[in-house]
Amino acid sequence: MNTEHEPFSELAVVYALGALDGEDLVQFRTHLQTGCTECNRTLEDAHAALAHLAQGLSEPPPRRLRSAVIGRIAGDTGPRAGARFWTGFRWAASVAVAAGVLAAVASALVAVRYEARMGQLAREVSGLRDQARQQDLLLRLLGDPATQVVALAGLDVSPGAQGRIVWHEREGGLFFATNLPPIPREKAYELWIIAAGKPIPAGVFSVDVEGHGRLRVAPLPGPVRVDQFAVTLEPAAGVPAPTGTMYLASKAPG
Amino acid sequence: MPTDTVELIRRMAGGDRYAFGAFYDRYAPLAFGLIRRILRNAAEAEEVLQEVFLELWVSAHTFDPARGTPEAWVVMRARSRGIDRARSIRRKSEGMAQLSGGTVPDAVPDPAMRAEGREIVRGVLGQLPASQQEVIELAFFDGLTQSEIAARVGQPLGTVKTRMRLGLEKLRELAGRLR
Numbered sequence: 001m002n003t004e005h006e007p008f009s010e011l012a013v014v015y016a017l018g019a020l021d022g023e024d025l026v027q028f029r030t031h032l033q034t035g036c037t038e039c040n041r042t043l044e045d046a047h048a049a050l051a052h053l054a055q056g057l058s059e060p061p062p063r064r065l066r067s068a069v070i071g072r073i074a075g076d077t078g079p080r081a082g083a084r085f086w087t088g089f090r091w092a093a094s095v096a097v098a099a100g101v102l103a104a105v106a107s108a109l110v111a112v113r114y115e116a117r118m119g120q121l122a123r124e125v126s127g128l129r130d131q132a133r134q135q136d137l138l139l140r141l142l143g144d145p146a147t148q149v150v151a152l153a154g155l156d157v158s159p160g161a162q163g164r165i166v167w168h169e170r171e172g173g174l175f176f177a178t179n180l181p182p183i184p185r186e187k188a189y190e191l192w193i194i195a196a197g198k199p200i201p202a203g204v205f206s207v208d209v210e211g212h213g214r215l216r217v218a219p220l221p222g223p224v225r226v227d228q229f230a231v232t233l234e235p236a237a238g239v240p241a242p243t244g245t246m247y248l249a250s251k252a253p254g
Numbered sequence: 255m256p257t258d259t260v261e262l263i264r265r266m267a268g269g270d271r272y273a274f275g276a277f278y279d280r281y282a283p284l285a286f287g288l289i290r291r292i293l294r295n296a297a298e299a300e301e302v303l304q305e306v307f308l309e310l311w312v313s314a315h316t317f318d319p320a321r322g323t324p325e326a327w328v329v330m331r332a333r334s335r336g337i338d339r340a341r342s343i344r345r346k347s348e349g350m351a352q353l354s355g356g357t358v359p360d361a362v363p364d365p366a367m368r369a370e371g372r373e374i375v376r377g378v379l380g381q382l383p384a385s386q387q388e389v390i391e392l393a394f395f396d397g398l399t400q401s402e403i404a405a406r407v408g409q410p411l412g413t414v415k416t417r418m419r420l421g422l423e424k425l426r427e428l429a430g431r432l433r
Contacts, residue, residue: 045426056379066279
């Protein structure tokens with residue numbers, strides 16, 4: 001066994017249980033970023049074991065929830081309406097008419113699937129374009145001597161969280177966060193630029209399951225000296241002045 | 255891993271609502287039982303279940319069968335959202351308690367939930383030593399971190415980590431036997 005790697009095997013198990021915190025969490029995430037196959041395998045095995053544990057609790061949800069969920073993804077109750085149609089159809093239609101209708105339904109289904117696929121591809125292309133634009137901006141900013149890179153540290157509610165903002169007075173910047181706790185749908189993290197003692201809203205962002213988030217930050221109007229950056233938890237639409245708990249902050253000007 | 259499930263997820267990624275219905279039928283009981291165990295409240299669990307399946311629908315294209323099973327994908331998402339909701343409820347209770355100058359009462363599970371809690375201990379977890387059961391339950395179902403668990407059980411952090419590792423190894427072994 002690789003003894004140098006051994007501590008990470010233990011940390012991987014605690015991570016899979018969602019219980020890693022503090023310095024251990026930072027250390028393990030840094031290690032995971034190296035692409036460690038052994039730790040990834042440990043995580044997969046641990047998740048499979050936890051899935052097995054959850055199987056012992058299986059319980060059918062109330063039937064009405066199925067229609068509610070499917071209604072929410074579709075915007076209507078398509079599958080149930082389809083079932084009623086087919087039941088009536090079998091009794092009423094002749095074989096010839098059935099063949100015609102089947103062809104029409106099949107065409108419609110193909111069209112719906114095609115549109116869904118096109119929509120998905122369009123979303124993917126749009127996402128990739130955004131990423132490319134942000135990477136271009138990042139390279140441009142990093143090559144400019146006027147750019148600052150400011151670190152934000154996690155506060156009491158999220159000691160393992162970290163943030164970085166690549167900031168340029170005229171261009172604005174890019175903000176990156178890691179290890180932020182997951183948040184409910186109705187909430188978002190909001191970035192604040194503190195200038196002349198006042199917090200200015202700089203945009204809201206959410207995080208993925210790993211706690212990573214990023215945000216393109218627009219430049220402030222006019223030349224303003226930025227004192228500090230901070231992140232608070234706010235309603236998903238954002239608020240004009242901070243109201244929630246602060247999760248990240250850069251050092252205050254000395 | 256059943257390849258038909260992977261195919262269902264692939265079809266979901268392509269916008270196939272019928273595949274989503276079949277996927278829901280297969281996995282909603284797994285997610286619902288877990289979320290109920292975490293939240294100990296059926297109404298909250300119903301809401302979270304819907305959120306979880308909406309998320310699975312939207313993120314179906316991110317599922318990679320080489321990196322885990324569909325069961326693990328569903329369970330880890332359900333667990334994460336359940337814990338988020340539990341923390342949110344806890345924060346609201348704390349806020350209310352601060353406003354009223356009182357203290358936060360512990361969640362009171364309904365009698366069915368208490369019976370269910372005992373059942374799981376008799377089940378898979380019941381095959382683990384009590385000390386390992388305890389740390390796994392506190393982490394996985396109650397969402398406590400290793401430091402919080404160490405403080406709760408009054409043991410050093412290293413002991414808590416070791417108990418988690420040994421417990422998970424045993425769970426893996428039990429899961430392997432049933433495959």
